[in-house]
Amino acid sequence: MDFTGKRVLVAGGAGFIGTNLALRLAREGARLRLTIHDKPLQAAFPDAEVLQLDLRKAEDCVRAVDGMDFVFLCAAHTSGAAVIRATPLVHITPNVLINTLLLEAAYQARIQKFCFISSGAAYPPTGARPVTEPEMFDGDPDDVYFPAGWMKRYAEILCRTYAEKIASPMPTVVVRPSNVFGPYDKFDFGVSHVTAALLRRVVERQSPIEVWGTGRDIRDVIHVDDFIDGMLAAFATDLPHFAVNICAGKGHTVEQILQALLKVDGYTGADIRFDPSRPSTIPVRLMDNSLARSKLGFEARLSLEEGLRRTIEWYRANKMAAA
Numbered sequence: 395m396d397f398t399g400k401r402v403l404v405a406g407g408a409g410f411i412g413t414n415l416a417l418r419l420a421r422e423g424a425r426l427r428l429t430i431h432d433k434p435l436q437a438a439f440p441d442a443e444v445l446q447l448d449l450r451k452a453e454d455c456v457r458a459v460d461g462m463d464f465v466f467l468c469a470a471h472t473s474g475a476a477v478i479r480a481t482p483l484v485h486i487t488p489n490v491l492i493n494t495l496l497l498e499a500a501y502q503a504r505i506q507k508f509c510f511i512s513s514g515a516a517y518p519p520t521g522a523r524p525v526t527e528p529e530m531f532d533g534d535p536d537d538v539y540f541p542a543g544w545m546k547r548y549a550e551i552l553c554r555t556y557a558e559k560i561a562s563p564m565p566t567v568v569v570r571p572s573n574v575f576g577p578y579d580k581f582d583f584g585v586s587h588v589t590a591a592l593l594r595r596v597v598e599r600q601s602p603i604e605v606w607g608t609g610r611d612i613r614d615v616i617h618v619d620d621f622i623d624g625m626l627a628a629f630a631t632d633l634p635h636f637a638v639n640i641c642a643g644k645g646h647t648v649e650q651i652l653q654a655l656l657k658v659d660g661y662t663g664a665d666i667r668f669d670p671s672r673p674s675t676i677p678v679r680l681m682d683n684s685l686a687r688s689k690l691g692f693e694a695r696l697s698l699e700e701g702l703r704r705t706i707e708w709y710r711a712n713k714m715a716a717a
């Protein structure tokens with residue numbers, strides 16, 4: 395898809411996905427508008443228009459979308475296992491407000507296409523079988539993701555509503571990521587996801603290396619560059635509504651992710667301590683990537699090791715250097 399000269403809103407331009415997406419779209423010649431809320435941009439965007447807004451307010455959503463061709467909703471309250479376990483509701487009200495108000499504002503502003511980032515965590519549990527797209531509503535999400543899962547599901551239903559169920563519809567794309575990692579992720583242990591947390595412990599040569607849970611939880615992890623490729627491929631389809639898994643299509647235990655990090659970074663003889671008393675979430679989450687392969691020709695290119703190597707390099711240059 396040619397973004398040259400297109401007016402593109404990246405809502406949540408200071409976040410992990412938003413920063414990576416905006417960097418890509420800037421390279422592709424888009425005329426960017428980025429919204430920020432309470433944190434500054436993480437990267438330099440000399441040609442972008444930057445608006446500081448509170449997308450939980452309808453009038454700010456109206457300002458955000460005004461004059462745009464395309465909208466990517468990357469603004470969201472997200473965090474890892476610790477927050478999900480301790481305070482599962484913190485992700486509900488703000489996200490419900492942002493999702494509903496920005497969709498409505500985009501529809502009223504006659505935006506050409508809207509992209510929503512859902513989550514693989516919204517699916518019902520399928521055990522060791524990779525979950526496919528039609529299964530999203532086949533039962534409740536896993537209990538630990540019941541609140542956040544239904545919040546994502548309702549936003550997906552709204553995306554379908556605006557695209558298929560009303561007059562003058564607005565095309566919408568829903569991408570369902572697995573566990574994304576890479577540059578500009580959150581590396582603060584209290585809120586970070588597993589890959590970022592373990593990467594930081596390895597790079598900082600912590601000893602012992604603490605791992606929450608048993609290390610046997612299984613996740614599909616995907617580097618953010620691959621995720622952005624998949625998201626933009628999904629955005630380029632000419633379907634009125636399309637929902638697709640963007641994932642690597644294979645699983646690794648938490649212990650395997652840690653071992654890969656140790657190997658890539660040359661940390662030998664690490665003293666690893668698994669702590670089952672620390673928060674864990676879903677034991678296994680695998681996602682099927684065949685729809686993305688067949689419909690979009692998308693497949694993640696980076697191996698786990700290469701994705702980790704690039705992220706470690708970025709972390710050293712940007713986070714360690716700044717500390």
Ligand SMILES: C[C@H]1O[C@H](OP(=O)(O)OP(=O)(O)OC[C@H]2O[C@@H](n3cnc4c(=O)[nH]c(N)nc43)[C@H](O)[C@@H]2O)[C@@H](O)[C@@H](O)C1=O
Pocket residue numbers: 472473474475476513514515542571572573574585586587588589591592604605606607611613648672673674675676
């Ligand atoms: C896609 C999906 O991704 C996320 O869901 P998650 O995979 O459940 O979250 P996570 O990455 O925090 O944990 C994965 C597993 O890893 C174990 N683990 C070990 N050691 C650490 C550790 O140090 N930190 C963390 N956070 N986890 C650790 C931890 O015990 C857990 O069992 C959400 O953002 C969700 O909102 C979402 O959409």
